Amino acid sequence: MKKNLHYAFVGINGAGKTTLTKLLTGMYDNYEGEIRINGRNIRDYELSELKALFAVVYQDFAKYSITIRDNIALGDVNHLDEERIGRAVSLAGLKDTIHMLPQGMDTYLGKIKEGGLDLSGGEWQRLAIARALYNPAEVRILDEPTAALDPLAESNIYEMFGRISRGISTIFITHRLGAAKLADNIIVINDGALAEQGNHEELMKMGGIYAEMFESQRSWYQCEA
Amino acid sequence: MRSINKGNEKDEIRINAYQLFTKLAPSVFGAAPFALIIAALISILQSVFWVLETMAQHKFFDAATSLTTGKIAFRIVIFYLCILALANIGCQVLNGVINYIFNVLIEKITGKLSLNIHQKIARLSPIDFENTKKLDDINKAINGKNNAVLFTLLVASIFTFYIPYFFFMGWYLFSLKPILVQSIILVFIPTAATQLIRSRIFTKMEDKSGPVRRECEYYENCMVSREYFKETRLLGGFYFFKKQFIDTLKLLQNLRFRATMKTNLIELTMRIVTVCGYYGILYMLFEALMNREITVGAFAAVFNSIGSLYGIMEEIICRNLGSMAQNLGTVQNYLKLLEMPEREGVHYDIPKNFDIVLDKVSFSYPGSSKEAIKNVSFTIHHGETLAVVGENGSGKSTMIRLITGLCTPTKGSVSFGGIDTKKLSMKSLFSKTSAVFQKYQRYQMKLCENIGISNVERNIDKDLLDDACIKSGLNQEDSSFTNGYETMLSREFDGVDLSGGQWQRIAIARGFYRDHELIILDEPTAAIDPYEETRIYNKFAEISKDKTAIIVTHRLGSVKLADRIIVMKEGRIAQIGTHEELIQTEGEYSKLYEAQEQWYREVLV
Numbered sequence: 001m002k003k004n005l006h007y008a009f010v011g012i013n014g015a016g017k018t019t020l021t022k023l024l025t026g027m028y029d030n031y032e033g034e035i036r037i038n039g040r041n042i043r044d045y046e047l048s049e050l051k052a053l054f055a056v057v058y059q060d061f062a063k064y065s066i067t068i069r070d071n072i073a074l075g076d077v078n079h080l081d082e083e084r085i086g087r088a089v090s091l092a093g094l095k096d097t098i099h100m101l102p103q104g105m106d107t108y109l110g111k112i113k114e115g116g117l118d119l120s121g122g123e124w125q126r127l128a129i130a131r132a133l134y135n136p137a138e139v140r141i142l143d144e145p146t147a148a149l150d151p152l153a154e155s156n157i158y159e160m161f162g163r164i165s166r167g168i169s170t171i172f173i174t175h176r177l178g179a180a181k182l183a184d185n186i187i188v189i190n191d192g193a194l195a196e197q198g199n200h201e202e203l204m205k206m207g208g209i210y211a212e213m214f215e216s217q218r219s220w221y222q223c224e225a
Numbered sequence: 226m227r228s229i230n231k232g233n234e235k236d237e238i239r240i241n242a243y244q245l246f247t248k249l250a251p252s253v254f255g256a257a258p259f260a261l262i263i264a265a266l267i268s269i270l271q272s273v274f275w276v277l278e279t280m281a282q283h284k285f286f287d288a289a290t291s292l293t294t295g296k297i298a299f300r301i302v303i304f305y306l307c308i309l310a311l312a313n314i315g316c317q318v319l320n321g322v323i324n325y326i327f328n329v330l331i332e333k334i335t336g337k338l339s340l341n342i343h344q345k346i347a348r349l350s351p352i353d354f355e356n357t358k359k360l361d362d363i364n365k366a367i368n369g370k371n372n373a374v375l376f377t378l379l380v381a382s383i384f385t386f387y388i389p390y391f392f393f394m395g396w397y398l399f400s401l402k403p404i405l406v407q408s409i410i411l412v413f414i415p416t417a418a419t420q421l422i423r424s425r426i427f428t429k430m431e432d433k434s435g436p437v438r439r440e441c442e443y444y445e446n447c448m449v450s451r452e453y454f455k456e457t458r459l460l461g462g463f464y465f466f467k468k469q470f471i472d473t474l475k476l477l478q479n480l481r482f483r484a485t486m487k488t489n490l491i492e493l494t495m496r497i498v499t500v501c502g503y504y505g506i507l508y509m510l511f512e513a514l515m516n517r518e519i520t521v522g523a524f525a526a527v528f529n530s531i532g533s534l535y536g537i538m539e540e541i542i543c544r545n546l547g548s549m550a551q552n553l554g555t556v557q558n559y560l561k562l563l564e565m566p567e568r569e570g571v572h573y574d575i576p577k578n579f580d581i582v583l584d585k586v587s588f589s590y591p592g593s594s595k596e597a598i599k600n601v602s603f604t605i606h607h608g609e610t611l612a613v614v615g616e617n618g619s620g621k622s623t624m625i626r627l628i629t630g631l632c633t634p635t636k637g638s639v640s641f642g643g644i645d646t647k648k649l650s651m652k653s654l655f656s657k658t659s660a661v662f663q664k665y666q667r668y669q670m671k672l673c674e675n676i677g678i679s680n681v682e683r684n685i686d687k688d689l690l691d692d693a694c695i696k697s698g699l700n701q702e703d704s705s706f707t708n709g710y711e712t713m714l715s716r717e718f719d720g721v722d723l724s725g726g727q728w729q730r731i732a733i734a735r736g737f738y739r740d741h742e743l744i745i746l747d748e749p750t751a752a753i754d755p756y757e758e759t760r761i762y763n764k765f766a767e768i769s770k771d772k773t774a775i776i777v778t779h780r781l782g783s784v785k786l787a788d789r790i791i792v793m794k795e796g797r798i799a800q801i802g803t804h805e806e807l808i809q810t811e812g813e814y815s816k817l818y819e820a821q822e823q824w825y826r827e828v829l830v
Contacts, residue, residue, distance in 0.1 A: 056459060064453070065443060077461055077464065114358075120618040122617035153616065154779070154820075155824070178823075
């Protein structure tokens with residue numbers, strides 16, 4: 001994988017997409033073979049170095065019952081920079097939502113504090129993305145980030161993604177292939193192995209697993225008429 | 226869905242110890258009536274023996290003095306010595322027996338009170354769990370349960386041991402010299418006064434510390450629980466939460482420290498008064514002896530038992546009543562839970578083919594003034610497949626809660642086969658419904674149990690399991706299930722960890738496994754790939770032909786199979802109709818559809 005490119009991992013459930021990211025971030029180290037980052041084996045990295053390289057938005061990202069500001073600031077706990085937080089918020093499209101809250105960024109979320117606010121699924125998702133944006137890591141990984149979103153919000157996030165992923169390595173894990181189209185390079189994983197690789201057009205021409213999946217999804221949206 | 230939890234209404238009702246006891250007594254007595262009666266009798270006997278011991282000392286000392294002057298025979302002294310020894314042994318044996326019985330009683334009664342709590346929680350309306358204040362009350366009640374047990378046993382032992390003991394002792398002292406009875410009062414007053422004040426302080430503290438404790442536990446979870454661990458670790462958020470944890474812990478300690486400090490100061494003052502009382506008694510005894518009103522034996526025996534008199538008084542008031550006073554607040558919390566309003570309703574057999582009618586339904590979450598559902602009316606016919614779509618926060622999930630009867634409307638009514646969901650008991654309401662929600666549980670149990678849990682009244686049935694798995698596309702012969710249906714789904718218990726998609730399929734299989742006339746899938750397919758999703762929905766349409774089915778989804782491609790589609794917007798029904806009808810009308814549905822469809826629109830190959 002090259003720097004500053006936008007990658008997408010696609011594949012059916014259980015194909016190994018999430019496992020791959022766990023290997024990258026050093027969560028598992030009982031694998032065979034070699035993973036190199038900048039030519040250096042990741043086993044040689046300190047765990048803290050490795051952690052600093054990646055910002056991950058997990059499928060089941062954590063919804064911390066703390067203030068909105070702290071939720072975002074967790075992305076980079078050692079440096080509190082209001083300006084960067086503000087930028088992350090507007091990039092993630094949360095600015096208006098937060099603006100409407102009487103306590104703004106200091107609003108407590110969840111049910112732990114009295115008066116705590118519960119966000120909707122989409123708002124939480126954006127908050128998790130804002131957290132990843134605030135993280136100064138070089139590689140951002142988004143694991144199925146739009147699963148719980150409505151079509152409009154999903155579409156917005158894809159567009160936002162196109163915007164924010166410029167100039168930074170991004171790995172986008174998805175099985176909604178519409179989103180994969182945005183990627184510079186799509187990696188199709190099947191049965192734990194790399195099955196196909198290329199951009200959208202190349203893969204469609206290849207007529208393999210990717211093309212088949214894309215057709216299946218597209219067929220939902222074709223009018224029977 | 227969004228709800229603001231205010232819930233700070235002060236509805237504290239202070240009830241006194243007498244009321245607490247009379248409310249607790251029936252269930253405590255019911256837990257172990259026989260053992261309690263035995264314990265009461267032994268307690269009374271024990272108090273008698275304590276006084277007998279003092280009296281035996283009195284007789285023995287007198288006899289021993291008489292022996293030195295040669296007035297009585299040696300064997301009479303030995304006789305009194307034997308009586309003293311018997312009284313002493315009797316005290317010790319009874320003490321052992323009563324301790325044993327109390328330990329058994331505590332177990333039994335705790336069991337009974339736990340059962341009460343669980344049954345009560347089961348009868349609460351599901352909407353109560355949306356409210357911070359109510360969650361707090363439940364947490365406090367569970368904390369208060371053990372203290373409730375100790376409280377009732379203590380009250381019982383006051384009546385069966387302490388009061389009889391002081392009564393017999395007082396009677397004995399009175400028989401020696403009436404004025405000596407005052408000594409009991411001298412011992413009693415200062416110690417009792419301390420406790421009264423202490424009780425006040427700690428009840429106040431418990432009310433304040435409840436929310437802080439919950440917060441503290443939450444931060445701990447952020448660091449160590451399975452739910453948060455992965456992300457907190459990768460973010461390096463450990464130190465952040467550790468700080469929060471320590472800060473709240475300090476706050477909690479501070480609250481406790483201040484309360485303890487206050488009571489200790491009061492106690493110190495009272496102790497000084499107590500010591501004065503002690504010398505008062507001593508003086509009275511000495512004077513009586515000098516005036517030859519009591520014998521040397523009586524002086525020695527009473528002098529000897531002033532120690533145990535103080536000891537017992539301190540035991541009951543400082544240790545027992547004292548710690549009880551601290552915990553009286555928590556016992557109240559236990560009763561407060563039992564008195565929470567319940568979701569009422571009667572059992573009613575819902576007919577097999579029932580329509581669900583929503584009539585002018587509005588709903589707002591407790592503590593929120595905003596209506597999540599506004600004046601919605603429609604009928605779901607039996608056997609129909611209905612899809613609910615709409616943006617996040619448009620009220621889809623709330624609507625599902627109202628349709629299933631999990632929540633009851635604030636205004637208007639929802640009825641099952643003509644019966645209002647408000648009037649139905651939860652058991653009969655849910656008997657015909659199966660639902661798979663966005664947030665399903667991942668039980669750390671075996672695969673077969675994870676599916677079979679939706680129908681616990683029946684033993685796990687292999688054929689039904691197979692059927693549910695086929696319908697949900699779960700292949701238990703897959704390599705990730707190392708032991709078929711017996712595979713343990715938890716790393717912690719030496720089993721396997723599954724992918725999000727597989728968990729979702731298990732949740733769906735769980736939904737199919739349950740007997741149902743109405744089945745609801747509330748966005749359970751988000752983590753399932755499109756191949757599978759199409760297959761599951763087609764299968765779903767096929768098997769739910771003669772059942773009422775409701776699907777909530779964001780993937781508009783899969784709602785085509787529904788007989789009718791309801792489009793929600795801001796708590797209202799924006800559109801209703803079939804896919805063909807809706808797509809041809811300019812509106813909310815076509816807007817959502819286009820947004821999703823554009824990503825696939827590009828002309829290919």
